[in-house]
Structure formats: C-alpha cells, structure tokens
Amino acid sequence: MNKTIIYGHRGASCYAPENTFAAYNKAIEMGANGIEIDVHKSKDNNLIVCHDEKVDRTTNGIGYIKDLTLKEIKKLDAGSWFDNKFRGEKIPLLDEVLEFVKDRNIFLNIEIKNGPIFYEGIEHDIVKAVRAYDLIENTIISSFNHFSLAHIKNIDKRFKTGILYIAGMIDPWEYATKIGASYIHPLYLTINEEIVLKSQNNGVKVNVFTVNRKEDAELMKSFKVDGIITDCPDICKKVFNN
Ligand code: G3P
Ligand code: CA
Numbered sequence: 001m002n003k004t005i006i007y008g009h010r011g012a013s014c015y016a017p018e019n020t021f022a023a024y025n026k027a028i029e030m031g032a033n034g035i036e037i038d039v040h041k042s043k044d045n046n047l048i049v050c051h052d053e054k055v056d057r058t059t060n061g062i063g064y065i066k067d068l069t070l071k072e073i074k075k076l077d078a079g080s081w082f083d084n085k086f087r088g089e090k091i092p093l094l095d096e097v098l099e100f101v102k103d104r105n106i107f108l109n110i111e112i113k114n115g116p117i118f119y120e121g122i123e124h125d126i127v128k129a130v131r132a133y134d135l136i137e138n139t140i141i142s143s144f145n146h147f148s149l150a151h152i153k154n155i156d157k158r159f160k161t162g163i164l165y166i167a168g169m170i171d172p173w174e175y176a177t178k179i180g181a182s183y184i185h186p187l188y189l190t191i192n193e194e195i196v197l198k199s200q201n202n203g204v205k206v207n208v209f210t211v212n213r214k215e216d217a218e219l220m221k222s223f224k225v226d227g228i229i230t231d232c233p234d235i236c237k238k239v240f241n242n
Pocket of ligand 2: 036037038111
C-alpha cells in the first residue's frame with residue numbers, strides 16, 4: 001500500500017496561527033508531507049491565502065479580502081490573535097506559498113474558496129500560478145464549489161482535483177469520475193471502509209478532513225485512506241508512522 005499523505009490543515013494550525021509560514025513550517029517540522037491552504041482574491045486581483053472571506057478573525061484588521069488591496073493586507077498582523085509570540089506573521093500570497101512548497105518539494109492542497117463570495121477568474125489565476133512554479137505534480141486543487149473544479153479540468157486536464165463535501169454522498173466515486181476529479185475530500189465522519197475501497201477500486205483516491213484525534217486517525221488508518229488533513233500533524237504522524 002502507498003503511504004498515507006499527511007497534510008497540515010492551514011499548516012499545523014493547532015500550534016501556530018493558521019495559514020501563516022509559522023504554521024507551515026511547524027507542519028513540516030512535525031512530519032507532515034504537505035500543507036492545505038485556502039485561497040481568495042484581493043481587490044487588486046492578487047491571490048491571497050486565508051481561510052475566511054474576511055480578515056477579522058485572524059488578523060488585527062477588518063473587512064472582506066475582496067475589498068482590500070495587497071498593500072493593505074500585507075500591513076496586517078496575522079499572528080497575535082493566536083499568541084503574542086507570533087506577532088508580525090503576515091497573510092501569505094499564493095506565490096509565496098508556491099515558492100515554499102517548491103523549495104521543500106512537499107505536497108500542496110489548494111482549496112479554492114469560491115462562494116458565497118465569488119471571485120471572477122480565480123481558477124485561471126491559480127492554474128497560471130501553479131504552472132509558473134512547475135508544481136502541477138505536487139498539487140491538488142480542492143473546493144466545495146464543484147463548478148470551480150470542473151472549470152480547472154477544462155483549463156488544464158493535467159491538474160488533479162478533489163471534491164470537498166461535508167454531508168454524506170451516494171457513490172461519490174461516480175460523481176468524482178463524472179467531473180474528472182482524482183480525489184474525494186470528505187469530512188472523515190461521513191466515510192466507511194466500503195466507500196474508501198470502492199473509490200480506490202474506481203481510480204478515485206480518498207483524502208479525509210479534518211482529523212485531529214488519535215482514535216479518529218487510527219480509524220482512518222484502518223480504512224486505508226490515501227491522505228489525511230489535520231491541524232495536528234504530530235498526532236497523525238505517530239499513528240501512520242510514515
Ligand atoms: O480541506 C478540508 C478543509 O479545509 C475544508 O474546510 O472550512 O477548513 O476550509 P475548511
Ligand atoms: Ca480549507
């Protein structure tokens with residue numbers, strides 16, 4: 001069996017402010033094989049890495065990313081809300097994360113945040129950026145917006161996509177195949193061994209989110225998932241022993 005890929009969810013977000021380089025570095029230090037990030041677009045069309053549509057929760061600023069310029073976003077402190085020792089951490093650009101991934105030759109799971117706020121052309125912009133860093137092989141593009149995933153495949157078939165979903169889905173491998181997705185990315189609570197096996201037998205891999213407890217990681221290991229997305233890479237590392 002191939003080894004299970006451990007993705008630090010927004011980095012090692014249990015231990016450092018999510019979607020900052022402090023969190024990405026921590027994830028790799030703890031043994032993650034890759035990172036998961038969330039991407040939006042700024043007012044001046046830059047690809048911005050942040051989970052929420054607004055900067056309010058994770059910085060000292062306020063407002064929607066779509067209404068802020070890159071210059072305004074880069075002034076924000078994205079670390080202090082988590083712990084004072086992270087003061088001065090910045091919201092990253094997708095380009096900066098791609099450089100980080102390239103330097104370390106790790107895996108990258110880019111979640112396109114596209115809805116209920118919609119970003120015109122975000123799929124094209126992400127494809128262009130990943131191509132520029134020659135990182136198609138290392139990258140999965142995931143989203144709850146499956147139109148965005150179909151769009152990515154239309155732009156460039158070489159890109160691997162992953163269908164995110166939270167509630168259960170009937171025969172998800174059939175749907176994945178229909179829209180050209182190589183992966184399903186279900187909430188871990190919605191799957192069982194049969195779904196994993198049938199997906200894999202139909203050529204669709206399974207990456208589950210967000211698994212933070214040892215007993216849940218052990219259950220996912222028994223299901224033989226392909227990847228695990230976690231805020232706590234150290235816990236998953238111990239269980240999977242990759
Ligand atoms: O990749 C899985 C996970 O990131 C999806 O949910 O809300 O944490 O972005 P969320
Ligand atoms: Ca995400």
